[in-house]
Amino acid sequence: MSRWGPAAGRFALGAGFIAFILLMWDLGVRGEWVLLFDIKMGFLPPPVDVAKLLWDFAFGGVYDDAFSGSLWGHLGASSLRVLAGFGLAAALAIPLGVLMGRFPLVLATLDPAVNLFRPIPATAWVPLVLLIIGFGSQATIFLITISAFFPILLNTLSATREVSPRLVEAALMLGTRPIGVLLKVVVPAATPGIVSGLRIGLGLAWVILVLGESNGIDTGLGSMIMLAREQVRTDRIVVGMIVIGVAGYLSDRLLVLGLKGAFGRRPLVRAS
Amino acid sequence: MTEKTATPGATVRPHRVVDESGRVLLQGVGKQYATRRGPVDAVADVDLEVAPGEFVAVVGASGCGKSTLLRILAGFERHTAGVVEVGGRPVRRPGPERGVVFQDYGLFPWLTVAENVRYGPRQRRMSRTAAKRRAAEYIEIVGLTRFADRYPGELSGGMQQRVAIARVLANDPAVLLMDEPFGALDALTRTSMQHELRRLHVETGATVLLVTHSIEEAVYLADRVVVMAGGASHGVPGHVKEVVPVTLAGERDVNAPDFNAVERQIAALVHAGVGAG
Secondary structure, three states: OOOOHHHHHHHHHHHHHHHHHHHHHHHHHHHOOEEHHHEEHHHOOOHHHHHHHHHHHHHOOOOOOOOOOOHHHHHHHHHHHHHHHHHHHHHHHHHHHHHHHHOHHHHHHHHHHHHHHOOOOHHHHHHHHHHHOOOOHHHHHHHHHHHHHHHHHHHHHHHHHOOOHHHHHHHHHOOOOHHHHHHHHHHHHHHHHHHHHHHHHHHHHHHHHHHHHOOOOOOOHHHHHHHHHHOOOHHHHHHHHHHHHHHHHHHHHHHHHHHHHHHOOOOOOOOO | OOHHHOOOOOOOOOOOOOOHHHOEEEEEEEEEEEEOOEEEEEEEEEEEEEOOOOEEEEEEOOOOOHHHHHHHHHOOOOOOEEEEEEOOEEOOOOOOOEEEEOOOOOOOOOOOHHHHHHHHHHHOOOOHHHHHHHHHHHHHHOOOHHHOOOOHHHOOHHHHHHHHHHHHHOOOOOEEEEEOOOOOOOHHHHHHHHHHHHHHHHHHOOEEEEEOOOHHHHHHHOOEEEEEEEEHHHOEEEEEEEEEEOOOOOOOOOOOHHHHHHHHHHHHHHHHHOOOO
C-alpha cells in the first residue's frame, strides 16, 4: 500500500468488496438460498452467465439471437432521452432558481407552485402523461424533465441565496452595475451548488428513464428490461440493470470532468 | 509566507492629484433602524469633514456605530438624517470612487489575483490590455507579482488583504474606506501591513477613512483620530465624542513617549465613552 499510495489501497478495498458480492451471488444461486424478504436466489442467473450474456449483448457472437449486439442501439436511444430531458430541465431550472434566489417577488410568486408540484412523484405522472402526450419518446423525455427539474431548481435556489452579501458589496463598490451583479457575481458564486443540483438531477434522469421507457417504446434500456420481464428472462433483466448502473455512473463522471475541463483550475466544482 | 519579511514592492506613480473629489463631508448624519420595539438610533448627529488626502481613523467601543458610518459612506446603507457628500456630491449608492477594504477581504474566489485586481478597471470599460497592465502594476506595488495567477483560497490572510487593497487602488479611488482591514491578521503581518498602508497613502494621495479597534494603529497611521461613543445598546445613539489631531512629526515610533501620550489620551476617551456616553 505504501508503494502504490493510499488511493490504490482504497481502490483495492472497493474492488475486493465487489468481488465478495459476486462470490456470494454465485454461492447463493448454486445453494438456492432464500434471503430476507423471501428473496429466492435460485431464480437468479449465476454471475458467469450474466457476464457471458453481457458480452453477447454488447458484441454478439455467443448466442446470435435478436438480443445479440443490440446494446449500443438501446444505450444510444436511452442516452439521447436522458440528455434531452436533463438538458431541458437544466436550461429551465438554473435561470429560474437564480431569479427566485435573488428577487423576493419572483420567489413569492413561484415558491407555492413549486412546493405543490414538487412532491408529486414521476410514477404518479405516468398515467396522465400517457393520456395527454401518448406513448413514445416525448413522454419519457417529459418525465425525465420534470423529475430532474426540481433538484436542480432547489439547489440553484439555495446556492443563490447563500451567496455572501460581501461579494455583492465588493462588486458594487468596484463599479458593477446592479444588473451586472447577477452574472458577474451571483452565478459564479453559486456554481458549486448548481453543479451539485445538476449531478442529482442527472442521476434521477437515469432512474426515471426506465419508468418512461416501460410504456410503448421498443428501443432503449428500459424497454429492453420490460421486454425481458415479459419473457421471464431474469438474466437479461440483470444485464439491463448493470448497463444502466454503469451508464449512470459514467454520465456523472463525464459531467464532472466536462465541467472541470471547462472551468480549468477555478475552484467552482466541489471535490468529489 | 513572504509577508513576515514584507518585501517592499514598486513605488506608485501617483495616478491622481489630490483634489476636491477626495473631500468627505458628514453633517448631522443619523441612522435609524425600525425594530419591533420601535425605531432605534444607531448613530445620530455626526458632523465630520475630511480634507482631500487626509488620513482619518475612527475608534470606539463595539456597537458605537463606526462601521455603520463607513457603510453609509460606501453607499451600502442609507442614512436617515443629515447630509453625506463625497467630492461635493451626495452619496446614494456604492461607486468606484469610494473603494472599500473589508475585514474579510471580499475577494472573488473564482478569479485569480490578477483577475480580481483588474475586475474594477474592466467594469469601467478599460481595454483588456490597459487593465492587465494596470493590474500588474498594482500587484507589484503590494509585492504579490509571484502570486498573480493564484486563487485567493491559496493565499494567506495577509496576502489576501494585500490583493483586496490592490484591487481597490487599481480603481484609482478618491476615498479609501477601510473597515478593520487588519483585524483578522496576526500581529506581525498586521504591523507590516500598517507600514505598507502608510506608504500607499502617501504615494496615492487618496483620502483614507480607517475604522479600527486598535488605538495604536490609529495613532500610527492617522492625521486625526475620531473617537466615537454610545451605541444603541447603551441607550444613547452612537456619536462623535471627540476628534484628536495627531501631530507627531516624521516617522512615527510606537515606543516613543510622545506617541504613548497620544495613545493614552485616546484610550481614556474611548473607555470613558463606554456606558457613560
